[in-house]
Amino acid sequence: MDPLLVLLSPLIPILPFLALPLILLFRKRTNGGAVFSIGANFISWLIATALLIDGIFGGFDEVIEGVERVVYTFMENPKIEFGVLIDPLSVIMAFIVSTLALLIQIYSIGYMKDEPGKHSGRYFAEITIFVGAMLGLALSLNFLFLFVFWELMGLCSYLLIGFFMDKETEKPGTGPASAAKKAFLITKVGDVLLFGGFVLLMLEFISAGVPDPLNFVSGKEAVAGGVFAGKENLQTLIALLIFGGAVGKSAQFPLHVWLPDAMEGPTTVSALIHSATMVKAGVFLLARCFWIFEGTNALLFVSVIGGFTAVFAATMALVATDIKKILAYSTISQLAYMILAIGVGGVASGLFHLLSHSIFKCLLFLGAGSIIHSYHTQEITEIRGLHKKMPITAITFVIGALGLSGIFPFNGFFSKDAIFASALARYNYILDPLYLLLFVIAVVTAFMTGFYIFRAVFMIFSNEPVEGHLEGEHHPHESPGVMTYPLMILGSLVVLMGLGSLVGMIVNIGFNPASETNLHHWLEGLVIVSHDALDPNIVLMLVSLIVAGSGILLAYLIYSGISESQKSGFVGKIKLSTRSFKTTMVTSFVGTKIDYVLVNRYGIDALYRNIGLGLNYIVGEILYRVDKRVLDDLIVHNVAKASLMFAGANDSFDRKIIDEFIIDKTGRGFLRLGELFGRLQSGITQNYAMGMFFGLVLFIVIWLFGYFYGGF
Amino acid sequence: MTDFVANIPLIYVLLLSLVLFVIGAFGLMTKKNGVRMLMCVEIILTAANINFVAFSTYGPLNGAVATSLGQVFTLFSIVIAAAEASIGLAILLVLYKHYKTISIDTISELRG
Numbered sequence: 001m002d003p004l005l006v007l008l009s010p011l012i013p014i015l016p017f018l019a020l021p022l023i024l025l026f027r028k029r030t031n032g033g034a035v036f037s038i039g040a041n042f043i044s045w046l047i048a049t050a051l052l053i054d055g056i057f058g059g060f061d062e063v064i065e066g067v068e069r070v071v072y073t074f075m076e077n078p079k080i081e082f083g084v085l086i087d088p089l090s091v092i093m094a095f096i097v098s099t100l101a102l103l104i105q106i107y108s109i110g111y112m113k114d115e116p117g118k119h120s121g122r123y124f125a126e127i128t129i130f131v132g133a134m135l136g137l138a139l140s141l142n143f144l145f146l147f148v149f150w151e152l153m154g155l156c157s158y159l160l161i162g163f164f165m166d167k168e169t170e171k172p173g174t175g176p177a178s179a180a181k182k183a184f185l186i187t188k189v190g191d192v193l194l195f196g197g198f199v200l201l202m203l204e205f206i207s208a209g210v211p212d213p214l215n216f217v218s219g220k221e222a223v224a225g226g227v228f229a230g231k232e233n234l235q236t237l238i239a240l241l242i243f244g245g246a247v248g249k250s251a252q253f254p255l256h257v258w259l260p261d262a263m264e265g266p267t268t269v270s271a272l273i274h275s276a277t278m279v280k281a282g283v284f285l286l287a288r289c290f291w292i293f294e295g296t297n298a299l300l301f302v303s304v305i306g307g308f309t310a311v312f313a314a315t316m317a318l319v320a321t322d323i324k325k326i327l328a329y330s331t332i333s334q335l336a337y338m339i340l341a342i343g344v345g346g347v348a349s350g351l352f353h354l355l356s357h358s359i360f361k362c363l364l365f366l367g368a369g370s371i372i373h374s375y376h377t378q379e380i381t382e383i384r385g386l387h388k389k390m391p392i393t394a395i396t397f398v399i400g401a402l403g404l405s406g407i408f409p410f411n412g413f414f415s416k417d418a419i420f421a422s423a424l425a426r427y428n429y430i431l432d433p434l435y436l437l438l439f440v441i442a443v444v445t446a447f448m449t450g451f452y453i454f455r456a457v458f459m460i461f462s463n464e465p466v467e468g469h470l471e472g473e474h475h476p477h478e479s480p481g482v483m484t485y486p487l488m489i490l491g492s493l494v495v496l497m498g499l500g501s502l503v504g505m506i507v508n509i510g511f512n513p514a515s516e517t518n519l520h521h522w523l524e525g526l527v528i529v530s531h532d533a534l535d536p537n538i539v540l541m542l543v544s545l546i547v548a549g550s551g552i553l554l555a556y557l558i559y560s561g562i563s564e565s566q567k568s569g570f571v572g573k574i575k576l577s578t579r580s581f582k583t584t585m586v587t588s589f590v591g592t593k594i595d596y597v598l599v600n601r602y603g604i605d606a607l608y609r610n611i612g613l614g615l616n617y618i619v620g621e622i623l624y625r626v627d628k629r630v631l632d633d634l635i636v637h638n639v640a641k642a643s644l645m646f647a648g649a650n651d652s653f654d655r656k657i658i659d660e661f662i663i664d665k666t667g668r669g670f671l672r673l674g675e676l677f678g679r680l681q682s683g684i685t686q687n688y689a690m691g692m693f694f695g696l697v698l699f700i701v702i703w704l705f706g707y708f709y710g711g712f
Numbered sequence: 713m714t715d716f717v718a719n720i721p722l723i724y725v726l727l728l729s730l731v732l733f734v735i736g737a738f739g740l741m742t743k744k745n746g747v748r749m750l751m752c753v754e755i756i757l758t759a760a761n762i763n764f765v766a767f768s769t770y771g772p773l774n775g776a777v778a779t780s781l782g783q784v785f786t787l788f789s790i791v792i793a794a795a796e797a798s799i800g801l802a803i804l805l806v807l808y809k810h811y812k813t814i815s816i817d818t819i820s821e822l823r824g
Contacts, residue, residue, distance in 0.1 A: 683820025683821075683823030685744075685816045686742070689737075689740045689749075690741055693737055
């Protein structure tokens with residue numbers, strides 16, 4: 001490991017945070033601060049890339065062990081420190097996050113050009129902390145900073161999903177502001193569970209005397225050393241609580257509802273949330289804490305949730321007509337694949353799929369952003385003739401779609417195949433039919449994936465006129481270079497990663513089956529997996545290819561346009577008969593019911609809303625009762641009565657005692673006294689003079705009396 | 713001065729003062745003319761002034777040293793008496809203008 005790189009590595013998460021004050025200070029002069037955000041990200045990307053190259057070709061053994069670089073120690077016992085952990089997982093995450101974030105930020109310059117609020121610097125300021133938080137999470141060496149960055153990402157997602165907070169919506173509760181609140185609150189449910197898991201784990205480690213209870217490396221050693229021996233139930237509970245956090249962040253059933261609504265944010269933000277940050281954090285957390293899950297029954301739960309969510313989200317994508325919603329459901333489904341893979345013990349295949357999904361989903365979202373930017377609509381039923389109007393966007397979008405459906409030789413094919421292999425290997429290992437079921441579900445989901453993404457592709461490529469729209473109403477044009485170049489780079493990455501995997505696989509089969517330089521072996525060094533499922537299996541690959549291909553074929557038959565030359569031919573006939581069959585199915589009684597259920601997202605959003613409203617109603621009713629019975633009847637009423645009585649007593653006291661007895665009597669007394677003294681005023685001056693002299697004489701007499709007898 | 717003190721005993725001076733006081737008091741009690749009553753008040757004041765001067769000259773009864781403090785007070789008293797007389801006369805003048813008489817018996821409107 002190069003010492004300089006280890007020294008520089010903490011800068012990867014810190015630099016985006018340093019860019020934040022610069023953006024806010026110079027936002028007016030730099031047109032929203034893009035240059036700082038992109039500059040900081042670029043340097044982070046350089047360091048992360050150097051780390052990856054050095055980790056694979058240089059300090060291979062060191063990286064597998066994990067290199068800790070502590071920046072600052074806050075506390076000694078228990079140890080709390082900030083720093084980075086350099087191991088295969090964090091290096092790969094940091095690389096992929098900074099690469100994709102860089103491309104998205106460059107793309108944002110073009111995409112956000114005409115959006116309101118761009119010059120405030122808000123967009124780039126929020127994006128840069130979002131990326132910084134994800135990089136910090138990927139590189140953090142203890143639970144504390146992982147959680148800090150985890151929460152910071154929750155905040156950033158709230159801010160960015162609600163970026164167009166002033167946007168008017170037809171229905172209340174559907175706008176960006178509501179979507180932001182929904183995302184924040186629902187992921188918070190997971191965060192609370194995660195926090196509980198961390199606290200339990202830390203308490204257990206402290207009581208067991210682990211010197212560095214928050215650190216990943218020492219925690220892993222402690223668990224391997226048998227801290228939980230005899231306390232397997234506690235370990236399972238902690239694992240489930242941590243999984244709860246991942247369920248919230250990675251939008252798995254039953255906390256998946258926030259992700260489709262999060263499409264209210266700018267498309268670049270959706271791309272960031274879906275490819276590099278946020279939802280990937282949940283999967284990353286599972287990989288990072290896999291040593292807690294290992295050997296517990298929690299893994300079974302993880303794989304079941306993953307398998308269920310995969311097919312569940314894919315069905316909703318089948319009927320969605322908003323291009324961003326289709327991609328959102330697809331993300332939920334693909335994340336469920338990764339979680340399924342981790343649940344069956346194939347952490348490396350899960351992470352492999354995470355990497356390829358990050359790239360092709362980023363490409364798909366940026367492509368969708370380019371389409372929306374020029375067509376000004378998100379409905380796939382209103383976008384027509386994409387490949388003629390926007391050729392670069394169209395080609396890259398198809399590459400992304402091929403990656404997503406898992407077609408040879410694009411990257412999704414290899415990573416999805418690795419997941420199938422992991423599930424099957426798990427079944428072969430313990431022969432539990434549940435795992436066979438999960439494998440079948442994964443394969444069925446692959447079919448649906450191919451179908452729903454190519455449904456969108458064929459619809460936006462077809463030339464059939466849109467109902468209610470005049471021909472030539474819009475004049476869509478190709479996006480500027482700042483947007484198309486990131487698309488091309490991502491498209492070539494999808495192809496290159498696929499080709500790289502192919503080469504690696506051929507090498508693996510032909511010459512060196514246990515080659516340590518393969519990605520999955522590198523990652524396996526990090527997590528102890530009970531079995532190695534990743535040796536290539538040709539039959540499985542063919543199955544996966546046929547399934548995905550048939551999904552695409554079905555989409556082609558139903559949704560692609562019928563050209564003049566096809567109309568009479570064999571293809572045209574098949575297309576027409578498929579379509580009439582589809583129409584019969586969809587319009588049949590069962591079909592309409594299923595359609596209704598899917599369009600309404602299985603009613604889960606409505607269920608949560610009704611639970612919320614019901615809780616609201618119950619709490620309101622209780623408060624109303626308390627208000628009425630206790631506050632009104634008991635307190636207010638009685639206090640009022642007592643006050644009334646007291647006031648009555650006071651009133652009679654005032655009247656009887658004060659007024660009549662004291663005031664009136666006193667007044668009358670003085671009146672009488674006045675009359676008495678008035679009589680003295682005779683008006684005869686001589687009388688007064690007489691009084692004066694008699695008084696004088698009286699005083700003299702008293703004085704003399706005192707003088708002679710009193711002694712004064 | 714010393715001769716005067718030696719020849720006339722204090723009691724005579726005090727008797728003079730007493731006589732003047734009685735004359736003043738009698739006049740004040742019997743006369744109904746406002747001006748006369750004012751004059752009687754002046755006589756009573758004069759009796760008091762004589763007392764002041766007498767005690768100042770002869771010294772107090774227990775034989776302490778005489779001072780001129782009483783004479784100074786007399787001067788004050790005379791000045792105040794002059795002021796008092798002028799105010800009294802002014803009041804009488806106003807009374808006369810209002811009631812066309814200075815007989816104070818007729819002026820008894822505040823009788824209780």
